[in-house]
Amino acid sequence: VSVGQVGMDGSDGMDAVDFQILEQSRSGTQGYDIVEGLTTEVGERLAGTEAEARARDWTVAKFKEIGLENVRVEPFTIPGWERGVETAAIISPFPQEMLLTALGGSVATPAGGITSDIVYFPTFEDLEAAPMGGLDGKIVFISGRMEKAPDGAGYGPANRKRQSGATEAGKRGATAVVIRSVGTDSHRFPHTGQMRYADDVAPIPIAALSAPDADQLERILERGETVRMALNIQPRATGDMPSGNVIGEIVGSERPEEIVLIGAHLDSWDLGTGAIDDGAGVGITAGAAQILIEQGLRPKRTIRVVAFGAEEVGLLGGFAYRDRHADDLDKHVLATESDFGAEPPYEVLLGVTEGDAVIREVAAALNLPIGTRGTNGGPDIGPMARRGVPTMRFQQDGTDYFDLHHTPDDTLDKIDPDDIAENVAAFALMAWRAANAETDFRADTPDTDK
Amino acid sequence: VSVGQVGMDGSDGMDAVDFQILEQSRSGTQGYDIVEGLTTEVGERLAGTEAEARARDWTVAKFKEIGLENVRVEPFTIPGWERGVETAAIISPFPQEMLLTALGGSVATPAGGITSDIVYFPTFEDLEAAPMGGLDGKIVFISGRMEKAPDGAGYGPANRKRQSGATEAGKRGATAVVIRSVGTDSHRFPHTGQMRYADDVAPIPIAALSAPDADQLERILERGETVRMALNIQPRATGDMPSGNVIGEIVGSERPEEIVLIGAHLDSWDLGTGAIDDGAGVGITAGAAQILIEQGLRPKRTIRVVAFGAEEVGLLGGFAYRDRHADDLDKHVLATESDFGAEPPYEVLLGVTEGDAVIREVAAALNLPIGTRGTNGGPDIGPMARRGVPTMRFQQDGTDYFDLHHTPDDTLDKIDPDDIAENVAAFALMAWRAANAETDFRADTPDTDK
Ligand SMILES: [Zn+2]
Ligand SMILES: [Zn+2]
Ligand SMILES: [Zn+2]
Ligand SMILES: [Zn+2]
Structure with missing residues (x-):
């Protein structure tokens, strides 16, 4: 030729x-x-x-x-x-269920789940900038939206919270993490995907809320009251x-x-x-x-x-x-x-x-x-x-x-x-x-x- | 004025x-x-x-x-x-979970669910035209697509299976019904909605598959083998x-x-x-x-x-x-x-x-x-x-x-x-x-x- x-x-x-x-x-x-x-x-x-x-x-x-x-x-x-049961609910001030899914590789919550106050970080970078400590026993919520692009350029930046959210929150004493799903839709589907633990930080459970659920949680947090969440995910290493x-x-x-x-x-x-x-x-x-x-x-x-x-x-x-x-x-x-x-x-x-x-x-x-x-x-x-x-x-x-x-x-x-x-x-x-x-x-x- | x-x-x-x-x-x-x-x-x-x-x-x-x-x-x-647990899966020939939701007012399956062969009706009218009997112990699947229209004109015709599917299938001996959701989307959300039982027909459970799950079930049925489904819905009258x-x-x-x-x-x-x-x-x-x-x-x-x-x-x-x-x-x-x-x-x-x-x-x-x-x-x-x-x-x-x-x-x-x-x-x-x-x-x- x-x-x-x-x-x-x-x-x-x-x-x-x-x-x-x-x-x-x-x-x-x-x-x-x-x-x-x-x-x-x-x-x-x-x-x-x-x-x-x-x-x-x-x-x-x-x-x-x-x-x-x-x-x-x-x-x-x-x-x-493998995935197991996964449920979450706002306990107060406005009780309601939330749709989420465990990230791949996540550890489980204790059997029956945990209930704790939410600490909100608008972006993963805000969590990274937070001082060590101060999150003891809290459930960290990391939001942050992914931009649409033909080449998926928004995926890498948005994915940082999925990959490293559990490590950065765990370092600071948190008991679990929920993130806004890494995705570009506004449907009630949580997006899963693999996460990683650092060798030197105790692993904590991490799950992703669907975009509408993350929106909802942000609106509830905007009301200014302490928000308590019950979280139960039971994935297991096989x-x-x-x-x-x-x-x-x-x-x-x-x-x-x-x-x-x-x-x-x-x-x-x-x-x-x-x-x-x-x-x-x-x-x-x-x-x-x-x-x-x-x-x-x-x-x-x-x-x-x-x-x-x-x-x-x-x-x-x-x-x-x-x-x-x-x-x-x-x-x-x-x-x-x-x-x-x-x-x-x-x-x-x-x-x-x-x-x-x-x-x-x-x-x-x-x-x-x-x-x-x-x-x-x-x-x-x-x-x-x-x-x-x-x-x-x-x-x-x-x-x-x-x-x-x-x-x-x-x-x-x-x-x-x-x-x-x-x-x-x-x-x-x-x-x-x-x-x-x-x-x-x-x-x-x-x-x-x- | x-x-x-x-x-x-x-x-x-x-x-x-x-x-x-x-x-x-x-x-x-x-x-x-x-x-x-x-x-x-x-x-x-x-x-x-x-x-x-x-x-x-x-x-x-x-x-x-x-x-x-x-x-x-x-x-x-x-x-x-109130709604309870609701799960469904194809058992054979191609085992996989299906997403569905109970229709409002439905009775439950027996505890732990039922497993039976599927009998397929492309539309509710096909079920109405079916002879009495012949569905003993079967799970009836009623498909049929809803047309989009500004005034929602497609809702009434599509809704017949939701309203009366359990009655028509129950009359003919079926043990449960799954329908294609009454809806116009192609997302993996089942649509609920109220159903009714006739006074003179024993009530059987009825649930709606999301459109992609109904598509999937149709494709599986097209392969021509007997399709077995496990269905467990546990709603209850309160x-x-x-x-x-x-x-x-x-x-x-x-x-x-x-x-x-x-x-x-x-x-x-x-x-x-x-x-x-x-x-x-x-x-x-x-x-x-x-x-x-x-x-x-x-x-x-x-x-x-x-x-x-x-x-x-x-x-x-x-x-x-x-x-x-x-x-x-x-x-x-x-x-x-x-x-x-x-x-x-x-x-x-x-x-x-x-x-x-x-x-x-x-x-x-x-x-x-x-x-x-x-x-x-x-x-x-x-x-x-x-x-x-x-x-x-x-x-x-x-x-x-x-x-x-x-x-x-x-x-x-x-x-x-x-x-x-x-x-x-x-x-x-x-x-x-x-x-x-x-x-x-x-x-x-x-x-x-x-
Ligand atoms: Zn891939
Ligand atoms: Zn992938
Ligand atoms: Zn209405
Ligand atoms: Zn309505």
């Missing part, structure tokens, strides 16, 4: 096969059908549970059914965690539990040992059915491979589809993959993950240091600009990217992603079949072209195209 | 006081503040519970605070009902419980015995805080009275604000009012209720038989057309309307009302302060003009204006 002048009309450097891949992807339902099957026939699939195990079985069967080769599970073990990465391949015809990796994560949070996070990604990547197989296309390099396990609870599948493949990461020529819903991509991000002409050509064929930021390829790709695996990413429009993210409302009806098909087209063309290129994407590898 | 040619520019027949009422309403926050207070300081207020009692206390205090006179509660007794209508007045200066009634219902379902259903109506009607009081306006007739109790469970406050006031219903010259959210009105409906010039003039001042349908004035007005009380109604835009109706998501954030202020303007001007008119609105009463 010669790399000519690349325009935005999507035609330069494209051949009949490329056009066929795009057309078949866009007119097909491969990606949608896979996420429909996974979310319907398995549903939620929390990392380490028997539901995630059923999801692996389902994915192995599906990968075989669509014609992937070398289908296998690479197992690993994770620390299990010890070592099995997880695994499901792998399938289209084995390359000329350089089968060279890997183009397209992946997504198979596990979901337990509240919804994980349609946008990340059943969509499983559908997009496996659907892209299915398109190539159905067209009878065998690339020169191997295209490897990975459905990572246990992403939600700390990218554990991504780390397990990196460690298991430590000796052949240098044979991974390009890796990318789909994990941002099912809206169409609006730009392409480059995490390669050389030989990006193929990626630019694919972007042009999709009428996508190249973004100015870099990428680590996606959450499960990050660990291998830091070991030098070249990456790229289709940046999907995530403006509304955090309306649904990690809530019970992450269900199939939120996915538009045409939108997910456009993602399949992008992944199919990129995988095909990268797996047929002579190009390596590492700077220190001779670029045979030049 | 002379009734001239009525145009749509809102100026004909309007005097300075009328304009002042509209301006003060539109620039004020009286209605919003009341629903903010009620939903924040009381929250949910299910009929017959101590929460509804707190709502009455709150409303009495609020009515006095805004300057209403003769503030009082007219108590009555209702059959109490016996005779107190409710009441809260009343406040602006006493008329010339004909105080003649009543212009503006009302809303005070109770809500227990899942949300009843902001759009019907805290908004309480805010709109009490806020309208507050506007007049703040402007120092005393009408010739009495304007009576009624916050009806126990509407959700069978219009019990409306019937109690009608019975208690049986002897002076003939002194009720006009009655109307706000119970359709907080979106602005788009037309005015007439339930009067004579003397509608005042209403037409107010409609014109608000730039609202007169609708072609009649009205019974609203759910709690219906019983007195059937005894001859003239009515009118501001038809609010309810296109999105059934997205939220009877769900946990019915919360204050869904109310736009400007929109509710427009409703306050409409009610304030209508109440003022109707209470100052010489007109009666009954056909058989001499119309002194003509």
Whole structure:
């Protein structure tokens, strides 16, 4: 394939096969059908549970059914965690129930729950600025709103309270924490997500209120009276539990040992059915491979589809993959993950240091600009990217992603079949072209195209 | 007040006081503040519970605070009902939890729940058409989608399964019923609402699935295997419980015995805080009275604000009012209720038989057309309307009302302060003009204006 002048009309450097891949992807339902099957026939699939195990079985069967080769599970073990009862109520001055959910990894309250006064911090930064002590026995409420953005730029800042709220409150003597959910909706769904404890601070329970409940609590606090809350969450650590990465391949015809990796994560949070996070990604990547197989296309390099396990609870599948493949990461020529819903991509991000002409050509064929930021390829790709695996990413429009993210409302009806098909087209063309290129994407590898 | 040619520019027949009422309403926050207070300081207020009692206390205090006179509660007794545990899961072929909620008035499943095969009816009409028998011991699933419409026209047809699903399934031997929620959203909120049992059919439990859960169940059924569900709902009848209508007045200066009634219902379902259903109506009607009081306006007739109790469970406050006031219903010259959210009105409906010039003039001042349908004035007005009380109604835009109706998501954030202020303007001007008119609105009463 010669790399000519690349325009935005999507035609330069494209051949009949490329056009066929795009057309078949866009007119097909491969990606949608896979996420429909996974979310319907398995549903939620929390990392380490028997539901995630059923999801692996389902994915192995599906990968075989669509014609992937070398289908296998690479197992690993994770620390299990499961949700239990979770209730909260304002006791005074205005008694009423509140809707919340435990954050992933949280410890439980004592059996039967706790009742205490609330101390309010409008933002996480306000808590960080608070003096040590003074919160003894209190329930800390951390609010702070997340901004909407196509690239999800508001997530990182908003997520600080989720990640570190229990540590910062615990240091200061608090007995528990409730946060405004990290999300951009105004529906009565709390958003879960993983939290972390610091080694040197005693762990305290932490849970997230839905946005309307956080609004309500703020209004009650504005009245100026002491607000007492009863909080009962009973999640539990379940010890070592099995997880695994499901792998399938289209084995390359000329350089089968060279890997183009397209992946997504198979596990979901337990509240919804994980349609946008990340059943969509499983559908997009496996659907892209299915398109190539159905067209009878065998690339020169191997295209490897990975459905990572246990992403939600700390990218554990991504780390397990990196460690298991430590000796052949240098044979991974390009890796990318789909994990941002099912809206169409609006730009392409480059995490390669050389030989990006193929990626630019694919972007042009999709009428996508190249973004100015870099990428680590996606959450499960990050660990291998830091070991030098070249990456790229289709940046999907995530403006509304955090309306649904990690809530019970992450269900199939939120996915538009045409939108997910456009993602399949992008992944199919990129995988095909990268797996047929002579190009390596590492700077220190001779670029045979030049 | 002379009734001239009525145009749509809102100026004909309007005097300075009328304009002042509209301006003060539109620039004020009286209605919003009341629903903010009620939903924040009381929250949910299910009929017959101590929460509804707190709502009455709150409303009495609020009515006095805004300057209403003769503030009082007219108590009555209702059959109490409270929600309990409610869980459901698909047991096979694809095990997963389902989100649902018991319908108001439903009996419980046996303790610990039941497990049975599902029999699917795409619509309630399909169930009605089914032969007697054949459903012995089954859980009947009735789907059927509700159409969106500004006037909520889809509600009646969709609601048949809610009202009568248990009876029709019970007649045919079923052990329980789950329905697709009566609603127009695609969020993971089940919609509750009152159901009824027939006297001659043994009562069976009935609950509503959220729309995404109903979609999911349909997809599972499409796979063609027998679907088994575990269902456990534990609502209970709580016996005779107190409710009441809260009343406040602006006493008329010339004909105080003649009543212009503006009302809303005070109770809500227990899942949300009843902001759009019907805290908004309480805010709109009490806020309208507050506007007049703040402007120092005393009408010739009495304007009576009624916050009806126990509407959700069978219009019990409306019937109690009608019975208690049986002897002076003939002194009720006009009655109307706000119970359709907080979106602005788009037309005015007439339930009067004579003397509608005042209403037409107010409609014109608000730039609202007169609708072609009649009205019974609203759910709690219906019983007195059937005894001859003239009515009118501001038809609010309810296109999105059934997205939220009877769900946990019915919360204050869904109310736009400007929109509710427009409703306050409409009610304030209508109440003022109707209470100052010489007109009666009954056909058989001499119309002194003509
Ligand atoms: Zn994800
Ligand atoms: Zn996630
Ligand atoms: Zn209502
Ligand atoms: Zn209602």
